[in-house]
Amino acid sequence: MKDSALASSSRLGGAVISDRVVASLLEELRTGRYARCDRLPAEVDLAAELGVSRTVIRDALSEMERAGYVERVRGIGTVVNRSVLNLRSRLDQKLEYYPLIRSFGSYPHADGIQVYPIRAGEELAHNLEIEPGDEVICIKKRILADTTPVIWSVDYLPKALFNGRDYTRIDLTGSIFDILERECHQQISSNVAHLKASCGDEAIRSAMRLAPGEAMLLLDEVCFNRLCKPVMRSLSYYTNFFDFSILRKLL
Incomplete structure:
Protein backbone atom coordinates (compact mmCIF):
# COMPACT_ATOMS: atom_id res chain seq x y z
CA MET A 1 0.00 0.00 0.00
CA LYS A 2 1.20 3.52 -0.73
CA ASP A 3 1.91 4.47 2.90
CA SER A 4 4.20 7.40 2.05
CA ALA A 5 1.58 8.97 -0.23
CA LEU A 6 -1.03 8.65 2.49
CA ALA A 7 1.26 10.08 5.12
CA SER A 8 2.24 13.04 2.94
CA SER A 9 -1.44 13.84 2.33
CA SER A 10 -1.95 14.53 6.05
CA ARG A 11 -1.29 18.21 5.35
CA LEU A 12 -4.47 18.38 3.25
CA GLY A 13 -6.95 17.81 6.07
CA GLY A 14 -8.86 14.93 7.63
CA ALA A 15 -11.51 14.56 4.94
CA VAL A 16 -8.88 14.23 2.21
CA ILE A 17 -6.87 11.72 4.24
CA SER A 18 -9.88 9.50 4.97
CA ASP A 19 -10.94 9.65 1.29
CA ARG A 20 -7.50 8.44 0.28
CA VAL A 21 -7.56 5.74 2.93
CA VAL A 22 -10.90 4.55 1.54
CA ALA A 23 -9.50 4.48 -2.02
CA SER A 24 -6.40 2.58 -0.89
CA LEU A 25 -8.36 0.06 1.16
CA LEU A 26 -10.76 -0.60 -1.71
CA GLU A 27 -7.82 -1.16 -4.04
CA GLU A 28 -6.22 -3.56 -1.57
CA LEU A 29 -9.52 -5.40 -1.08
CA ARG A 30 -10.00 -5.84 -4.81
CA THR A 31 -6.51 -6.61 -6.07
CA GLY A 32 -4.02 -6.24 -3.22
CA ARG A 33 -3.06 -7.76 0.08
CA TYR A 34 -6.65 -8.13 1.30
CA ALA A 35 -8.03 -9.59 -1.94
CA ARG A 36 -8.69 -12.97 -0.30
CA CYS A 37 -9.66 -11.69 3.14
CA ASP A 38 -13.19 -11.87 4.52
CA ARG A 39 -12.45 -9.18 7.09
CA LEU A 40 -10.05 -6.28 7.58
CA PRO A 41 -7.42 -5.99 10.34
CA ALA A 42 -8.26 -4.14 13.55
CA GLU A 43 -8.35 -0.33 13.47
CA VAL A 44 -5.13 -0.04 15.47
CA ASP A 45 -3.30 -2.30 13.01
CA LEU A 46 -4.63 -0.42 9.96
CA ALA A 47 -3.60 2.89 11.54
CA ALA A 48 -0.07 1.59 12.10
CA GLU A 49 0.18 0.18 8.56
CA LEU A 50 -0.98 3.42 6.93
CA GLY A 51 0.73 5.86 9.27
CA VAL A 52 -2.49 7.72 10.11
CA SER A 53 -4.52 8.15 13.28
CA ARG A 54 -7.23 5.77 14.45
CA THR A 55 -9.70 8.64 13.99
CA VAL A 56 -8.88 8.74 10.28
CA ILE A 57 -9.24 4.96 10.04
CA ARG A 58 -12.55 5.11 11.89
CA ASP A 59 -13.85 7.80 9.50
CA ALA A 60 -12.72 5.77 6.47
CA LEU A 61 -14.36 2.59 7.72
CA SER A 62 -17.57 4.49 8.48
CA GLU A 63 -17.64 5.73 4.89
CA MET A 64 -17.01 2.22 3.58
CA GLU A 65 -19.80 0.88 5.78
CA ARG A 66 -22.24 3.54 4.52
CA ALA A 67 -21.36 2.47 0.98
CA GLY A 68 -22.00 -1.18 1.87
CA TYR A 69 -18.46 -2.46 1.25
CA VAL A 70 -18.03 -3.59 4.86
CA GLU A 71 -20.04 -4.13 8.02
CA ARG A 72 -18.53 -3.50 11.43
CA VAL A 73 -19.86 -6.12 13.83
CA ARG A 74 -19.17 -5.91 17.55
CA GLY A 75 -17.07 -8.84 18.72
CA ILE A 76 -16.24 -9.92 15.16
CA GLY A 77 -14.60 -6.95 13.42
CA THR A 78 -14.87 -5.35 9.99
CA VAL A 79 -16.46 -7.89 7.66
CA VAL A 80 -16.08 -7.50 3.88
CA ASN A 81 -19.09 -7.77 1.54
CA ARG A 82 -17.46 -8.97 -1.66
CA SER A 83 -20.70 -9.02 -3.62
CA VAL A 84 -21.04 -5.27 -3.11
CA LEU A 85 -17.31 -4.71 -3.60
CA ASN A 86 -17.50 -6.21 -7.09
CA LEU A 87 -20.44 -4.10 -8.30
CA ARG A 88 -19.27 -1.68 -10.99
CA SER A 89 -22.32 0.44 -11.91
CA ARG A 90 -24.33 1.48 -8.87
CA LEU A 91 -27.18 3.93 -9.20
CA ASP A 92 -26.91 4.78 -5.49
CA GLN A 93 -23.43 6.23 -6.00
CA LYS A 94 -22.03 9.11 -8.03
CA LEU A 95 -22.15 8.15 -11.71
CA GLU A 96 -19.52 9.63 -13.98
Whole structure:
Protein backbone atom coordinates (compact mmCIF):
# COMPACT_ATOMS: atom_id res chain seq x y z
CA MET A 1 0.00 0.00 0.00
CA LYS A 2 1.20 3.52 -0.73
CA ASP A 3 1.91 4.47 2.90
CA SER A 4 4.20 7.40 2.05
CA ALA A 5 1.58 8.97 -0.23
CA LEU A 6 -1.03 8.65 2.49
CA ALA A 7 1.26 10.08 5.12
CA SER A 8 2.24 13.04 2.94
CA SER A 9 -1.44 13.84 2.33
CA SER A 10 -1.95 14.53 6.05
CA ARG A 11 -1.29 18.21 5.35
CA LEU A 12 -4.47 18.38 3.25
CA GLY A 13 -6.95 17.81 6.07
CA GLY A 14 -8.86 14.93 7.63
CA ALA A 15 -11.51 14.56 4.94
CA VAL A 16 -8.88 14.23 2.21
CA ILE A 17 -6.87 11.72 4.24
CA SER A 18 -9.88 9.50 4.97
CA ASP A 19 -10.94 9.65 1.29
CA ARG A 20 -7.50 8.44 0.28
CA VAL A 21 -7.56 5.74 2.93
CA VAL A 22 -10.90 4.55 1.54
CA ALA A 23 -9.50 4.48 -2.02
CA SER A 24 -6.40 2.58 -0.89
CA LEU A 25 -8.36 0.06 1.16
CA LEU A 26 -10.76 -0.60 -1.71
CA GLU A 27 -7.82 -1.16 -4.04
CA GLU A 28 -6.22 -3.56 -1.57
CA LEU A 29 -9.52 -5.40 -1.08
CA ARG A 30 -10.00 -5.84 -4.81
CA THR A 31 -6.51 -6.61 -6.07
CA GLY A 32 -4.02 -6.24 -3.22
CA ARG A 33 -3.06 -7.76 0.08
CA TYR A 34 -6.65 -8.13 1.30
CA ALA A 35 -8.03 -9.59 -1.94
CA ARG A 36 -8.69 -12.97 -0.30
CA CYS A 37 -9.66 -11.69 3.14
CA ASP A 38 -13.19 -11.87 4.52
CA ARG A 39 -12.45 -9.18 7.09
CA LEU A 40 -10.05 -6.28 7.58
CA PRO A 41 -7.42 -5.99 10.34
CA ALA A 42 -8.26 -4.14 13.55
CA GLU A 43 -8.35 -0.33 13.47
CA VAL A 44 -5.13 -0.04 15.47
CA ASP A 45 -3.30 -2.30 13.01
CA LEU A 46 -4.63 -0.42 9.96
CA ALA A 47 -3.60 2.89 11.54
CA ALA A 48 -0.07 1.59 12.10
CA GLU A 49 0.18 0.18 8.56
CA LEU A 50 -0.98 3.42 6.93
CA GLY A 51 0.73 5.86 9.27
CA VAL A 52 -2.49 7.72 10.11
CA SER A 53 -4.52 8.15 13.28
CA ARG A 54 -7.23 5.77 14.45
CA THR A 55 -9.70 8.64 13.99
CA VAL A 56 -8.88 8.74 10.28
CA ILE A 57 -9.24 4.96 10.04
CA ARG A 58 -12.55 5.11 11.89
CA ASP A 59 -13.85 7.80 9.50
CA ALA A 60 -12.72 5.77 6.47
CA LEU A 61 -14.36 2.59 7.72
CA SER A 62 -17.57 4.49 8.48
CA GLU A 63 -17.64 5.73 4.89
CA MET A 64 -17.01 2.22 3.58
CA GLU A 65 -19.80 0.88 5.78
CA ARG A 66 -22.24 3.54 4.52
CA ALA A 67 -21.36 2.47 0.98
CA GLY A 68 -22.00 -1.18 1.87
CA TYR A 69 -18.46 -2.46 1.25
CA VAL A 70 -18.03 -3.59 4.86
CA GLU A 71 -20.04 -4.13 8.02
CA ARG A 72 -18.53 -3.50 11.43
CA VAL A 73 -19.86 -6.12 13.83
CA ARG A 74 -19.17 -5.91 17.55
CA GLY A 75 -17.07 -8.84 18.72
CA ILE A 76 -16.24 -9.92 15.16
CA GLY A 77 -14.60 -6.95 13.42
CA THR A 78 -14.87 -5.35 9.99
CA VAL A 79 -16.46 -7.89 7.66
CA VAL A 80 -16.08 -7.50 3.88
CA ASN A 81 -19.09 -7.77 1.54
CA ARG A 82 -17.46 -8.97 -1.66
CA SER A 83 -20.70 -9.02 -3.62
CA VAL A 84 -21.04 -5.27 -3.11
CA LEU A 85 -17.31 -4.71 -3.60
CA ASN A 86 -17.50 -6.21 -7.09
CA LEU A 87 -20.44 -4.10 -8.30
CA ARG A 88 -19.27 -1.68 -10.99
CA SER A 89 -22.32 0.44 -11.91
CA ARG A 90 -24.33 1.48 -8.87
CA LEU A 91 -27.18 3.93 -9.20
CA ASP A 92 -26.91 4.78 -5.49
CA GLN A 93 -23.43 6.23 -6.00
CA LYS A 94 -22.03 9.11 -8.03
CA LEU A 95 -22.15 8.15 -11.71
CA GLU A 96 -19.52 9.63 -13.98
CA TYR A 97 -19.94 8.62 -17.60
CA TYR A 98 -16.33 8.02 -18.61
CA PRO A 99 -15.16 5.88 -15.64
CA LEU A 100 -18.41 3.92 -15.87
CA ILE A 101 -17.88 3.11 -19.55
CA ARG A 102 -14.22 2.24 -18.95
CA SER A 103 -15.34 -0.26 -16.29
CA PHE A 104 -17.10 -2.13 -19.13
CA GLY A 105 -13.82 -2.30 -21.06
CA SER A 106 -14.77 0.33 -23.65
CA TYR A 107 -13.34 3.68 -24.75
CA PRO A 108 -15.61 6.61 -23.78
CA HIS A 109 -15.93 9.80 -25.80
CA ALA A 110 -18.54 12.41 -26.68
CA ASP A 111 -19.82 13.91 -29.89
CA GLY A 112 -22.69 16.08 -31.12
CA ILE A 113 -22.05 18.60 -28.33
CA GLN A 114 -24.48 21.53 -28.24
CA VAL A 115 -24.22 24.47 -25.79
CA TYR A 116 -26.80 27.25 -25.80
CA PRO A 117 -28.76 29.53 -23.43
CA ILE A 118 -32.45 29.13 -22.63
CA ARG A 119 -34.91 30.86 -20.33
CA ALA A 120 -36.05 28.82 -17.36
CA GLY A 121 -39.66 27.75 -17.39
CA GLU A 122 -41.69 27.22 -14.22
CA GLU A 123 -40.56 23.64 -13.64
CA LEU A 124 -36.85 24.22 -14.28
CA ALA A 125 -36.89 27.41 -12.20
CA HIS A 126 -38.48 25.48 -9.33
CA ASN A 127 -35.85 22.70 -9.64
CA LEU A 128 -32.94 25.16 -9.57
CA GLU A 129 -34.48 27.65 -7.12
CA ILE A 130 -34.19 30.51 -9.59
CA GLU A 131 -36.78 32.86 -11.09
CA PRO A 132 -38.80 31.87 -14.17
CA GLY A 133 -37.18 33.57 -17.15
CA ASP A 134 -33.66 33.47 -15.66
CA GLU A 135 -30.99 32.35 -18.11
CA VAL A 136 -29.82 28.75 -17.98
CA ILE A 137 -27.01 27.14 -19.97
CA CYS A 138 -28.08 23.90 -21.66
CA ILE A 139 -25.38 21.37 -22.55
CA LYS A 140 -26.38 18.42 -24.73
CA LYS A 141 -24.08 15.62 -25.87
CA ARG A 142 -24.04 12.01 -26.99
CA ILE A 143 -21.70 9.65 -25.14
CA LEU A 144 -20.29 6.64 -26.96
CA ALA A 145 -18.58 3.45 -25.82
CA ASP A 146 -16.12 2.84 -28.66
CA THR A 147 -18.49 3.40 -31.63
CA THR A 148 -21.77 2.58 -29.85
CA PRO A 149 -24.02 5.40 -28.55
CA VAL A 150 -24.83 4.58 -24.91
CA ILE A 151 -25.92 7.84 -23.17
CA TRP A 152 -27.78 10.95 -24.26
CA SER A 153 -26.98 13.71 -21.76
CA VAL A 154 -28.72 17.04 -21.12
CA ASP A 155 -27.45 19.31 -18.33
CA TYR A 156 -28.96 22.62 -17.21
CA LEU A 157 -26.73 25.08 -15.28
CA PRO A 158 -27.89 28.50 -14.05
CA LYS A 159 -25.93 31.10 -16.01
CA ALA A 160 -25.37 33.01 -12.75
CA LEU A 161 -22.95 30.27 -11.64
CA PHE A 162 -20.44 31.63 -14.18
CA ASN A 163 -20.36 35.04 -12.44
CA GLY A 164 -20.61 37.05 -15.66
CA ARG A 165 -17.90 35.12 -17.50
CA ASP A 166 -18.39 34.36 -21.19
CA TYR A 167 -19.37 30.68 -21.10
CA THR A 168 -18.74 30.38 -24.87
CA ARG A 169 -15.01 30.74 -24.14
CA ILE A 170 -15.06 27.91 -21.58
CA ASP A 171 -14.46 24.26 -22.48
CA LEU A 172 -17.77 22.62 -21.55
CA THR A 173 -17.10 19.30 -23.29
CA GLY A 174 -15.70 17.31 -20.35
CA SER A 175 -17.13 15.89 -17.14
CA ILE A 176 -19.92 18.11 -15.86
CA PHE A 177 -18.72 17.55 -12.28
CA ASP A 178 -15.25 18.81 -13.25
CA ILE A 179 -16.76 21.81 -15.05
CA LEU A 180 -18.79 22.78 -12.00
CA GLU A 181 -15.75 22.53 -9.72
CA ARG A 182 -13.24 24.14 -12.08
CA GLU A 183 -15.34 26.91 -13.61
CA CYS A 184 -18.08 27.55 -11.04
CA HIS A 185 -16.38 26.48 -7.79
CA GLN A 186 -19.31 24.22 -7.00
CA GLN A 187 -18.84 20.73 -5.60
CA ILE A 188 -21.75 18.33 -5.98
CA SER A 189 -22.38 16.54 -2.69
CA SER A 190 -25.79 14.94 -3.30
CA ASN A 191 -28.59 14.59 -5.79
CA VAL A 192 -32.21 13.54 -5.97
CA ALA A 193 -32.88 11.24 -8.91
CA HIS A 194 -36.10 10.02 -10.45
CA LEU A 195 -35.86 6.85 -12.56
CA LYS A 196 -38.19 6.39 -15.50
CA ALA A 197 -38.48 4.29 -18.63
CA SER A 198 -38.33 6.57 -21.67
CA CYS A 199 -38.57 6.10 -25.41
CA GLY A 200 -37.17 9.59 -26.05
CA ASP A 201 -38.21 11.85 -28.89
CA GLU A 202 -37.37 11.12 -32.52
CA ALA A 203 -34.17 13.17 -32.44
CA ILE A 204 -32.84 11.25 -29.44
CA ARG A 205 -33.92 7.89 -30.86
CA SER A 206 -32.15 8.62 -34.12
CA ALA A 207 -28.97 9.81 -32.40
CA MET A 208 -28.93 6.75 -30.13
CA ARG A 209 -29.70 4.33 -33.02
CA LEU A 210 -32.50 2.67 -31.08
CA ALA A 211 -34.43 -0.26 -32.49
CA PRO A 212 -38.22 0.09 -32.86
CA GLY A 213 -39.84 -0.30 -29.44
CA GLU A 214 -36.51 -0.08 -27.59
CA ALA A 215 -36.68 2.05 -24.44
CA MET A 216 -34.01 3.74 -22.33
CA LEU A 217 -33.53 4.34 -18.61
CA LEU A 218 -33.94 8.04 -17.83
CA LEU A 219 -32.27 9.48 -14.72
CA ASP A 220 -33.84 12.88 -14.04
CA GLU A 221 -31.63 14.43 -11.35
CA VAL A 222 -31.31 17.65 -9.41
CA CYS A 223 -27.80 18.05 -7.99
CA PHE A 224 -26.98 19.97 -4.82
CA ASN A 225 -23.79 21.60 -3.54
CA ARG A 226 -22.43 21.34 -0.01
CA LEU A 227 -24.69 24.19 1.11
CA CYS A 228 -27.70 22.14 -0.04
CA LYS A 229 -28.43 24.52 -2.91
CA PRO A 230 -29.43 23.10 -6.32
CA VAL A 231 -26.84 23.88 -9.01
CA MET A 232 -27.79 21.58 -11.88
CA ARG A 233 -30.61 19.58 -13.37
CA SER A 234 -29.48 16.64 -15.43
CA LEU A 235 -31.34 14.30 -17.79
CA SER A 236 -29.37 11.16 -18.66
CA TYR A 237 -30.80 8.58 -21.07
CA TYR A 238 -29.04 5.21 -20.75
CA THR A 239 -29.34 2.38 -23.26
CA ASN A 240 -29.31 -1.30 -22.34
CA PHE A 241 -25.53 -1.29 -22.75
CA PHE A 242 -25.48 -0.88 -18.96
CA ASP A 243 -26.42 -3.25 -16.15
CA PHE A 244 -27.13 -1.12 -13.10
CA SER A 245 -27.34 -2.11 -9.43
CA ILE A 246 -28.72 -0.41 -6.33
CA LEU A 247 -27.57 -1.20 -2.80
CA ARG A 248 -30.37 -1.00 -0.22
CA LYS A 249 -29.13 -1.00 3.37
CA LEU A 250 -31.78 -2.15 5.81
CA LEU A 251 -29.89 -1.53 9.08
